[in-house]
Amino acid sequence: MSDNGRVVRVASGQGFWGDDLEAPVRQVEGGPIDYLMLDYLAEVTMSIMQKQRARDPNAGYARDFVPLMQRIFPACIKQGVRVVTNAGGVNPRGCAEALAEAGRTAGVAGHAKVGLVTGDDLMDRLDSLLGEGHELRHMETGAPLCEVRERVQSANAYIGAAPIVRALEFGADVIVTGRSTDTALTYGPLMHEFGWAMDDVDQIAAGVVAGHINECGAQSTGGNCMIDWWQVPDLAAVGFPIVEVGADGKFVVTKHHGSGGWVTRASVTEQILYEMGDPTTYITPDVIADFTSIQLDDQGDDRVRVHGITGRARTDFLKVSIAYSAGWKATGTLTYSWPDAAAKAKAADRVLRERLDRLGLRFDEMRTELVGWDSTHGALAGEPPADLPEVQLRVGVRADERASVERFTREIAPLVLTGPPSVTGFAGGRPRVQEIMAYWPALIERSVVEPHLVVDVQEV
């Protein structure tokens, strides 16, 4: 590799909000790394955070991140490990403030800088953007956003690596962003380290692939790995991925020596295909990567070399993640036992539907599944056998009106004494009514977003 063979190690510490809380600690303590990226956001996550901020203006970010940093902040500063995260969610400022407080508690005051990236939040600008003719049409249906404008709860642009690079240049030790694109948490530090320019499309595309391999945590190192899953070693202490990247963009996927899991051609390939669309056109804010160009060499000993990656120039648009309230839903479950478990569950479903019908309740959708038989393979599961030991009846409803969903939740428990026999599993009480925050993906010209991005780096 060029650049005197120097490699930069970017370690993955979280693949989603709710991931293994010990993994980032193991990454920092288990061996040398240069950067720790923590990805907390998914399409659904932004909607959840938005609901939390609606109830509490101080919420709306990945709260797990703050106590985590309190634990690892001193070690990160001591070892020079810089942390890049999109934990900020829909409230990056609140997250950065809590982080600074955690840093002071951890004793790094005067030794650490926190970088805050804002400007991805388009909510306050939404009406002026719509007024200027930005229709924010739904990427799948083509419908203009004005159709649901009054129900929109949040709107965030997926932003690229430029603000991360700037914050690193300003000396930030921990960088908190909102809706940074997941892969930028990995390739941002690489652009900073190697000075890649925007027209170094092949290198940045390689960084995107590295980011895609990092962004779901252990899903590339043996977790959720289908191939020979019963042989994956020591998943209890699974090692999260680390990419060792050179200046030319070629890299090795590995994990800390002695950690659990495995890194193989197959484990990496499975992750590459996760959430894949058209593999020739993997669009990010900074480059379009061609995933069909990827070459993998399994070097053994938990090391897979990745090279050959090509990219093309970025588009003029950024994707926007919009959440809007789209009614209410609830899901109720009951467990039926042998004999004839599935027949009893289906009979209970018929009774339930008839009662809801007699109550005059109407739903936009009602769905019945038998968990333990057809909830994952649908009709492909065929007819359930009479000797099935047990099955869980799972009924969900969705409606615009909360009241009808609320009433549905009161019709589940009565089935225990008024429906078919051999039923249990209702101890959890009534099902919870959930407000639906639906996802509305759209595109917007980058030129109306990027001038508003602000990078603020401050001493803890």
Add this chain to the structure above:
Amino acid sequence: MARVQLVHVAHTRSGDKGDTANVGVIAYDSEHYDLLCSQLTTDRVKAHFGSMVRGDVERFELPNLGALNFLLYGALGGGGTMSLMNDAQGKVFSTALLRIEIEVPDEVARAVQGRGRLPPAG
């Protein structure tokens, strides 16, 4: 020729983008990639899923990885937070494709016997 279930020839990974499920199919043995290409046509995959996939099926080839990627439109009951499905994000959707039967030469059928399944105890 013999008919074998895909589970013996390939492993899979799936995920979601809104109401679209993606199903990545990876040949255990890269020599079987061409078999996947010829057997797993969009028409056959669409027919296999039947009512589980309301929209089209699109296929992409990744020969370097010995893999195919399918996009199944309208497969997740509205997707994400809207869906009432247990598997609302299509996390295990790909395993339903492992049930499909494909035609392979007899020697391939013999070679892949038992592959992809937990070996019998003992």
